[in-house]
Structure formats: C-alpha cells, structure tokens
Amino acid sequence: MIPNITKGDKPIGLMKYLVGPGRSNEHTDPHLVGGSPLIMAWHDDAQLNEEAAVSIAREIDLNRRAFGVDADTKHIWHCSLSIPYQDREVTDQEWSDIAQRFMDEMDFTEAGAKAGCQWVAVHHGRSTKGNDHIHIMASTIRSDGTKWADGNDFSRAQKVARGIEKDFNLIQLGNHSERWLQQGEVRRDSTREPTRFALERIVRACAVAAESEAQFVRQMRRANMLVHPRFAAGTDSVVTGYSVAERPPKGMRPLWFGGGKLAQDLTLPSLRTRWPDTPEAAQEASVEWMAAKRHRRIVHPDAPGAALDEETARRLAGELKEVRRRLVKIAPDDHQSWAHAAREASGVFAAWSHATEDGQGPLGRTARVLARSAHRSGVKITTPLQAPLRTSGTTAFLLAATRAPSPMAQALIMQQMLRMTRAFQDMHQANKELRETQLIVDAFQQHLSVVAEPLPDVKPTRTRTASHAGPVRERGALRETQGPTAVPTPYVDRTPRTDHGMEL
Secondary structure (H helix, E strand, O other), X not given: OEEEEEEEOOXXXXXXXXXXXXXXXXXXXXXXXEEOHHHHHHHOOOEOOHHHHHHHHHHHOHHHHHOOOOOOOOOEEEEXXXXXXXXXXXXXXXXXXXXXXXXXXXXXOOOOOOOOOOEEEEEEEEOOOOOEEEEEEEEOEOOOOOEXXXXXXXXXXXXXXXXXXXXXXXXXXXXOOOOOOOHHHHHHOOOOOOHHHHHHHHHHHHHHHOOOHHHHHHHHHHOXXXXXXEEOOOOXXXXXXXXEEEOOOOOOOOOOEEHHHHOHHHOHHHHHHHOOOOHHHHHHXXXXXXXXXXXXXXXXXOOOOOOOOHHHHHHHXXXXXXXXXXXXXXXXXXXXXXXXXXXXXXXXXHHHHHHHEOOOOHHHHHHHHHHHHHOOOOOOOOOOOOHHHOOHHHHHHHHHOOOOOOHHHHHHHHHHHHHHHHHHHHHHHHOOOHHHHHHHHHHHHHHHHHHHOOOOOOOOOOOOOOOOOOOOOOOOHHHOOOOOOOOOOOOOEOOOOOOOOOOO
16 A cells, blocks of 8 residues: 655645545546545535535635634645555445544544544545555644644655555555556557566566576567566676567567566565576677677576476476475475575476466466565565575476476376465565455455366375375365366467466
8 A cells, every 4th residue: 555645835725635536537426435524524425526625625725714814824734545457346335434544544544643634535436557556635723713634644654555555455565566457558559468467477476487697588488478688887798777669560569577567576686596606607798798789599408308208207297396395394484485485486387487478377476476475575586596496496397398298297296386375475474465366356256266176186196104294185285276177178278368467
C-alpha cells in the first residue's frame, strides 16, 4: 500500500475533483467509505455529486473558519492509499476499516488524546493503471483550534501502511520489490502477456541454467532475445549491467528493460554471485557481451540440447532432492540463502514454462510467486551461491530440451519441486509473512495441481525399511497439493493468453 501525500488550501476544488470524472474518466461511482461522524451521518455511502462535494468541503473547512485561521495556509491534507492491481479485491467495508485505522494512527481522530480533525475517505474504483485506491481529505485544524502536527508525516504514513498491509493480508510492499507495470506496457499489446513478464521469466531461466556469465549471455541470445551490455563510464570493456528486449515485429521499435527493471535479483551484480569470479571467466564473458552488442554470432557455442528422458530426469530429481535437503536446514532468518534458493527454484519453473507454455501458464505463474522471495526489498543478494543450492543442471535441461519432457520425467521433477516449494511456504510462515504464505498456498491449489494431476505416479526406487525414519509415502505422493483436485488437462499449455495483469 502506497501513501501519496499532498497539501493545499482549496478544499472545494479538491473535493469536486474527487467526485468528478477524473482526468481520464477513471472515477466511477464516487462514494464515501469513511469520515468524521457528522459528515458520515449526512452523506453516508451514497454516490456523490458536485452539490454534495461542496457541502462536504465546507464541513471539513469549518474549524478553520470558526477559529479564523488564514485561508492561504496549507490547511488541507490529502493522501491517497493505493494497492497494486495484482493484490486481492478489497471491499468497501475493508476500505472503511483501513481508512479509520489509518486516520487514528496518524492522530487525526479522537482516538488519541487530542481533539479530532474533520476528514473523509472517497472510493471511486480503479485508477488508469488498475490500482484500487481511496483518497483521504482532512483539515489540519482540530475542533479546539489547535493544529495537527504534520512533521515527518510521510514516514509516519509509510509506517502505518506497513502495519495495515500485514493485518489486512495485503501485499507487503515493505518486504517486496516487484516492479509494477506502467500504463504503456499494459496497452502495448493487450492480447498477450506483458513483455516485461515474458522477459523476466526467460532471463531468470537463462541465469539459473548458466554455469558462467558467458553462458548466460549465450542462453539469452539462443532464446531469441536482443541483448545489450552496459559499460562502466569511460570504458568499452567493463560490463556493469545489461538490457534485454524481444525481437519486435517489423516496423516497431524494441522495448528495452534493464535487469533491475525486471526484478531486483536479476541485476548483473546480483547474478554474478552465481558464477565463478576468475580472469578467464571474465574474459570469456566480455567476448560474448561484445558479440551481442555488435549483433555478431555467438563466439563459443554450447552443446545442443537433448531430450529429457526418464533416466536423465531421475538423475536431476536426485540433484533437486539434495537441494531440498539442504534447504530445510536453513534458518528462516537467513535471508541471503533463502533468496538464492528462491531464485534457483523459480528458475526451474521458468525454464519449464519457457519450454512448454505459450504465455504465462501455471508453471510461469508459479515461477513468479517463488521469485517474490528472491527479490524482497532489503534483501539484495550479495553473498556467493553455495553449491548445494544450485539447480543449474535441471534448469539447463528444461531450457534446452528439444521436445517436451515425457510425462514420467515431468513427474519425477515435479515431485521434488512440490516439496521444495513447500519449504518456502514453511519459511514464510515461520517469518509470519502471511501474504507470501498465502500466495504459495494459492500456487499449490491453482497452478501446480493443474500440472501435477495428469502426471503418472512416481514409484519409489527402493523399498523403505524399518530403519528409515518418517512415514512411508504411498503412490500418488506427487499430488501433495493443497486444495481441490484439478481436472486432468494436457500438460503442454498452448492456449493463447488474454489476461495481461500480474497474477500475484
């Protein structure tokens, strides 16, 4: 939830705008969801018009006029509270509770030890970017003539918003750095997945599949992306960042995104924590970056991809099992290790999605859910990736597979990925990150179950004996998903996508 604060001295003009059509006719059904008791007694939640706006503005301005405060002072405080369009739906009653709590904690009401200020909260639908929000308009003159203290109000509002996010089960922006779509990105092609989402998934898969920075560049170029390095000031050899773009249709210009615009954990400094830091590796990477910049052929091609058969899948599933065993031993507050692990797991799903889905199918959506854990704000990945957490082998095979994996190969990998995803759920739950926990639960119910249900059962490779601790898993253990069983569907998802919003 983002509080945006402005101050002014024209209550009637502001109120007319709030109940009017908006700059792009985005204001629909303007009505009050909260306010001072006297104002709510008169206007309640009925749809507002210009006459009601003038009446409300005069009531809010009553204290200033009664105590003779100079009209030219910035005595009107305006704050919009906005939640991203990918968040859950918020009802009018919840907005009312949110507004009341916000104003109580900002010390505008009589909930504190001081006299209250007049205020209202207006809700009129989503913005042009799709973000649901309310506008709060308040007088800074209290009913006893004293002035509300506006010092440090922005940071105070941010602190209050963080508490509201947690208690109302909203996306916690204080723990999350996901980039919101801009209006132009949504409108560029409304019939398909936004370019940024597709690029993030492909870059994530290429990064996790790569064993070196040079291979990362080659992976992106083989995925048919345009790649452009960013050099340090005054040099043409020291690469400090990169941008990527899809190949545009003829006559259109490419839409470029830097790694940091895709996700915080996809910046080049963050990705370099995955790869060896040697002079030889740096030289090889520099050569590939320059070839990409000049649109020349790949300098050192990698071996072509192969089919992911059952034998290979069993070996890769064993590697994932070792990653999971290491994962469950990591302390919940070891944010660096969990961020690394989240990027690795997300990369597996992203590569799988790239190989088998058109647009963002259930695997792609799961990749985005896990990616949130890797780029929460305040958690910049700076430490080297520990070898036991690597999923490069599995990711590389999925990314480079020459055809869709066999159902049994998929089942073997999915079995381990389900258990690994459960570990992330347990971590968020231990950290009391309720929204993140719920998103992973939803991923189990809505996305992973769709892929897992049609897959064959995975038979154990050996019989457990009494010396083995823990319960024996029966057939069907693969389908340890939360929620209802999904209707079986073909695995390869080639259905055109029409939704363009963020599904988180």
